[in-house]
Amino acid sequence: MPTKDANAEPSFRTMIQVDMEIASFLSNWAHCDYISSYLARTISHNRPDSVLFSNLFSSALNELLEVTFRTRHSGGALECRLSRHGETDRIELTFACGQEERTFLEDAVARVQGVDRQARYLSSLSGDVAPSRDMMLLELTVNYNATLRLEEVDADTVTIVVDLGGLAN
Amino acid sequence: MTAHLSPTGTVGRFKAHFDLNNQEFSIAGSVRPQTIDELAPSLALLKESIDNVRGVLYINVRRLAQMNNTAFHAFSRVIIDACRVRPELRFVVITSSVVGWTTRKFGRLSKIEPSISVEEYDSEFYPGQSFLEEGGFIPILRTQTKMTWRHERSILPRHGMRPGIVMADICCGIGDFAVLAQKEFEPARIVALDHSKSSLAYARKVASEFDITGIEYTYGDASEMLLDDDQFDLVTCRHSLQIFNRPAQILKELYRICKPGGRVYITNEKNSHCLGEPRAESIRWTYNEVAKLFEHFDMDVELGPKSRRYLADAGFDDIRVESFMVTNLDGDPKDFADMISAWEDVYAGDMAVKRGDSEEFIKQFRQGFKDHISAALHPKGYAGWPIWAASGQKPL
Numbered sequence: 114m115p116t117k118d119a120n121a122e123p124s125f126r127t128m129i130q131v132d133m134e135i136a137s138f139l140s141n142w143a144h145c146d147y148i149s150s151y152l153a154r155t156i157s158h159n160r161p162d163s164v165l166f167s168n169l170f171s172s173a174l175n176e177l178l179e180v181t182f183r184t185r186h187s188g189g190a191l192e193c194r195l196s197r198h199g200e201t202d203r204i205e206l207t208f209a210c211g212q213e214e215r216t217f218l219e220d221a222v223a224r225v226q227g228v229d230r231q232a233r234y235l236s237s238l239s240g241d242v243a244p245s246r247d248m249m250l251l252e253l254t255v256n257y258n259a260t261l262r263l264e265e266v267d268a269d270t271v272t273i274v275v276d277l278g279g280l281a282n
Numbered sequence: 283m284t285a286h287l288s289p290t291g292t293v294g295r296f297k298a299h300f301d302l303n304n305q306e307f308s309i310a311g312s313v314r315p316q317t318i319d320e321l322a323p324s325l326a327l328l329k330e331s332i333d334n335v336r337g338v339l340y341i342n343v344r345r346l347a348q349m350n351n352t353a354f355h356a357f358s359r360v361i362i363d364a365c366r367v368r369p370e371l372r373f374v375v376i377t378s379s380v381v382g383w384t385t386r387k388f389g390r391l392s393k394i395e396p397s398i399s400v401e402e403y404d405s406e407f408y409p410g411q412s413f414l415e416e417g418g419f420i421p422i423l424r425t426q427t428k429m430t431w432r433h434e435r436s437i438l439p440r441h442g443m444r445p446g447i448v449m450a451d452i453c454c455g456i457g458d459f460a461v462l463a464q465k466e467f468e469p470a471r472i473v474a475l476d477h478s479k480s481s482l483a484y485a486r487k488v489a490s491e492f493d494i495t496g497i498e499y500t501y502g503d504a505s506e507m508l509l510d511d512d513q514f515d516l517v518t519c520r521h522s523l524q525i526f527n528r529p530a531q532i533l534k535e536l537y538r539i540c541k542p543g544g545r546v547y548i549t550n551e552k553n554s555h556c557l558g559e560p561r562a563e564s565i566r567w568t569y570n571e572v573a574k575l576f577e578h579f580d581m582d583v584e585l586g587p588k589s590r591r592y593l594a595d596a597g598f599d600d601i602r603v604e605s606f607m608v609t610n611l612d613g614d615p616k617d618f619a620d621m622i623s624a625w626e627d628v629y630a631g632d633m634a635v636k637r638g639d640s641e642e643f644i645k646q647f648r649q650g651f652k653d654h655i656s657a658a659l660h661p662k663g664y665a666g667w668p669i670w671a672a673s674g675q676k677p678l
């Protein structure tokens with residue numbers, strides 16, 4: 114697994130970062146919606162199609178926050194950083210979690226790269242009553258062309274890195 | 283039938299509705315539940331809708347801004363299951379390009395069940411649109427805005443324009459008004475929205491060439507905007523209510539996005555009152571016909587003096603109405619003449635032809651424009667184009 118400083122891409126400029134205690138994030142489901150709507154609006158002003166961009170970005174970020182919400186955490190903080198390089202917008206969500214959850218996330222991220230992702234997405238849609246966290250991540254690649262990876266920050270902290278390119282084009 | 287969930291929680295930000303007459307289930311707003319239990323009333327309504335229709339069920343998601351995967355899965359499941367139980371039933375999902383994700387995401391369902399199809403529907407209210415986009419009309423729009431701006435720059439402060447405000451120009455066209463407003467009044471933020479991609483592309487190109495920043499040119503449908511409620515100190519909508527077949531609906535949207543205490547400013551024409559000397563009669567005849575021609579295409583270019591009523595009916599307070607006349611004496615008379623000649627091209631050359639008018643009619647129709655042009659260029663002539671500017675305050 115790559116470590117944090119493998120991410121030496123100085124050209125990504127941080128737009129905004131929000132940190133909160135995991136415990137307070139988890140205290141209300143509506144936080145996913147509030148945070149994604151607020152952040153999307155904040156970073157969309159200088160995108161050509163600001164309203165469309167904001168709506169799409171909010172959709173993608175909300176799914177990620179919902180996945181995070183459904184992850185078993187081991188306390189600490191949730192860090193949400195948004196940065197940008199040209200047409201690409203990057204979301205980084207950093208939080209602490211146990212080995213089991215980490216393995217799950219690693220596998221999930223590896224699976225979304227698969228060539229059969231479209232088919233797996235469709236079969237989940239027609240088969241499952243509710244989407245699994247896997248499917249939520251997969252959906253980002255299928256519908257938003259996102260690329261995902263997982264970074265290890267330290268022994269029990271990970272970062273999910275999601276790049277979204279040319280969202281409103 | 284409406285399922286409306288608690289307005290306080292996140293799930294309360296959407297509405298589901300079934301209209302039996304149109305066999306249409308619609309869902310609008312933002313749907314982000316934690317569990318599908320929260321959706322139970324709307325899912326039940328969808329099932330009930332399916333049970334009550336024959337042949338086809340329209341699923342209207344034109345105003346569905348957000349829907350998380352949890353909800354999307356749940357609604358999809360109901361539809362997919364119904365396809366299996368009732369193979370004779372078709373599902374047509376109506377989306378809007380403005381929302382960005384619905385066409386693609388609902389489109390996937392048709393890969394699972396062929397009886398589900400997706401139609402992207404964007405309100406095209408403006409039959410003249412294609413004429414304007416195809417023709418070399420852009421320079422004329424610029425001339426037009428330049429001529430009205432001479433008047434509007436002094437009128438606007440009486441209608442809520444001032445430095446530092448957050449404003450929106452809806453149906454911004456090629457964006458000149460936003461640029462002029464920004465230079466003159468320095469608002470803090472301008473959102474400029476239109477439904478013509480080519481006009482927006484033009485506006486963005488101009489902005490980047492002239493290094494203008496701070497105007498957010500946005501693609502959208504004025505009748506169903508994704509913009510949030512209560513956002514803008516001033517919402518302008520110029521020369522556009524008159525081209526919609528349902529102006530009241532647009533006004534409702536302008537009202538919605540305006541802050542309480544803010545103002546909505548509209549300008550409109552009364553084409554039959556265009557005038558000129560000499561040859562007043564011929565000119566008057568033609569512009570009376572212009573009004574009828576637009577009426578044929580469901581547009582009311584006589585709307586100007588009705589602004590007061592429209593604003594009042596939409597719920598505005600402190601309504602202010604004034605009118606001004608753009609004339610050949612305002613600036614270069616040639617500008618005025620160019621504008622009329624472009625009108626002649628579009629109205630007589632395209633729209634009258636499309637209506638199926640006789641050659642004889644078109645000849646006489648053109649004559650009035652030619653006389654208007656002569657009046658504008660005549661050393662002792664006078665030519666005018668009257669415009670009504672009106673605004674109302676959204677109650678606090």
Ligand SMILES: C[S@@+](CC[C@H](N)C(=O)[O-])C[C@H]1O[C@@H](n2cnc3c(N)ncnc32)[C@H](O)[C@@H]1O
Nearest residue numbers: 408453454455476477478502503504520521522
């Ligand atoms: C007569 S032009 C006025 C443009 C500009 N306000 C001006 O004064 O030059 C009408 C504008 O409305 C736009 N329009 C038509 N239908 C629309 C819709 N549904 N939503 C947003 N804009 C629309 C057209 O693209 C066009 O730019």
